[in-house]
Amino acid sequence: MNRRQFLTYGGAGAAVLSASEEAYAQATATRIDLSVEPADVELIDGRVVYQLLFYGAAQSEPRPVIRVTEGDLVTVTLRNNAPEPHAFAIPGAPGAEIAAIAPGGRGEVTFRAPRGGTYLYLDPLNAPAHRLLGLHGALISTPRDGHTPGGALTPFSAETLTPATRLLFDAMRDDPTARFVGDPWRPAREKIWLFAQIDPALCEQAELRRPIDGAAVQRTFAPRYFTINGLSGFDSSEAETVKPKGYVGQPLLIRNLNAGRNTHAPHIHGNHVLELSGVGADGSVVVRDNIIERDTWIMRALDRKDLILPFERPQDIPPGAWPPKEEPFPLRYAMHCHTEMSQTAGGGNYPQGLTTHWELLGPTRPTATS
Numbered sequence: 001m002n003r004r005q006f007l008t009y010g011g012a013g014a015a016v017l018s019a020s021e022e023a024y025a026q027a028t029a030t031r032i033d034l035s036v037e038p039a040d041v042e043l044i045d046g047r048v049v050y051q052l053l054f055y056g057a058a059q060s061e062p063r064p065v066i067r068v069t070e071g072d073l074v075t076v077t078l079r080n081n082a083p084e085p086h087a088f089a090i091p092g093a094p095g096a097e098i099a100a101i102a103p104g105g106r107g108e109v110t111f112r113a114p115r116g117g118t119y120l121y122l123d124p125l126n127a128p129a130h131r132l133l134g135l136h137g138a139l140i141s142t143p144r145d146g147h148t149p150g151g152a153l154t155p156f157s158a159e160t161l162t163p164a165t166r167l168l169f170d171a172m173r174d175d176p177t178a179r180f181v182g183d184p185w186r187p188a189r190e191k192i193w194l195f196a197q198i199d200p201a202l203c204e205q206a207e208l209r210r211p212i213d214g215a216a217v218q219r220t221f222a223p224r225y226f227t228i229n230g231l232s233g234f235d236s237s238e239a240e241t242v243k244p245k246g247y248v249g250q251p252l253l254i255r256n257l258n259a260g261r262n263t264h265a266p267h268i269h270g271n272h273v274l275e276l277s278g279v280g281a282d283g284s285v286v287v288r289d290n291i292i293e294r295d296t297w298i299m300r301a302l303d304r305k306d307l308i309l310p311f312e313r314p315q316d317i318p319p320g321a322w323p324p325k326e327e328p329f330p331l332r333y334a335m336h337c338h339t340e341m342s343q344t345a346g347g348g349n350y351p352q353g354l355t356t357h358w359e360l361l362g363p364t365r366p367t368a369t370s
């Protein structure tokens with residue numbers, strides 16, 4: 001176990017394995033090298049638990065974000081540095097599976113990057129146990145062509161856009177008659193919120209190499225820590241990888257995923273979000289026909305939802321009182337989960353659970369030309 005990684009809590013960030021930084025590039029061949037590593041992870045209250053984590057080659061941070069471009073030929077290699085077999089899958093990406101690899105072994109798979117959208121990669125073995133021990137991460141597929149007929153850029157393939165999503169992205173523009181006056185959405189305006197839960201009893205079972213029965217875990221999993229991108233409480237509230245920031249008129253995409261076992265009900269203050277997509281029965285990205293404004297949305301186990309946080313004037317503030325004169329910018333608004341236990345750590349330590357906030361930096365964006 002001397003090879004085991006030790007992670008302090010704040011060290012769990014968002015390293016990026018970028019297959020192709022250039023959106024809309026020609027199809028290329030891409031190689032992603034991953035390994036499964038045992039790790040001692042320090043949680044928000046100082047407790048250290050044993051986890052199993054995916055690492056990228058030469059990456060010091062776990063669960064790297066994998067970025068690919070739709071249609072690319074992607075080769076994933078996986079080295080198993082853990083003491084039991086591990087596997088790999090991407091629900092919704094046909095063919096993206098590596099069967100069980102023995103300890104010390106290596107596996108490989110080549111597949112076509114799926115349609116534009118947000119995906120989970122995970123270890124499907126002994127489900128949901130290995131995934132809940134930490135073996136999961138986010139994969140972002142950039143569409144080869146993500147434009148609306150009106151020319152607005154979206155995070156989805158043009159052929160999967162619905163009339164509602166086309167109208168929404170076209171309605172974010174620098175035009176006083178538009179519904180969302182400001183900049184169009186840009187790919188750089190994005191946050192990944194990868195939710196997970198940790199049950200220290202399961203971690204201990206794995207550390208002591210006691211047999212783990214996935215079906216039993218499905219029934220007995222009792223999480224005591226609730227994380228966003230591996231962070232919680234004060235850490236997730238302040239982490240730049242989690243916290244959306246921007247001016248009025250700078251819409252942002254939240255790519256929300258739930259790698260855990262429990263249902264979350266994230267709730268946001270200040271603006272409503274617009275729910276753009278969900279997951280089909282086969283794991284594919286389903287772009288919504290009907291876009292509903294939500295202040296609370298449901299994230300079931302393995303859910304993936306893309307949401308627009310519009311960064312509009314908070315509608316609780318009357319236009320006549322905008323911009324506020326006595327309250328200084330940035331205005332800070334909470335995101336917390338309405339599944340109440342998720343707001344705690346270690347069985348009651350509030351508010352050290354799944355929470356963050358977002359910041360409205362000012363009423364006028366610095367890039368505005370009009």
Ligand SMILES: [Cu+2]
Pocket residue numbers: 267269334336
């Ligand atoms: Cu609230």
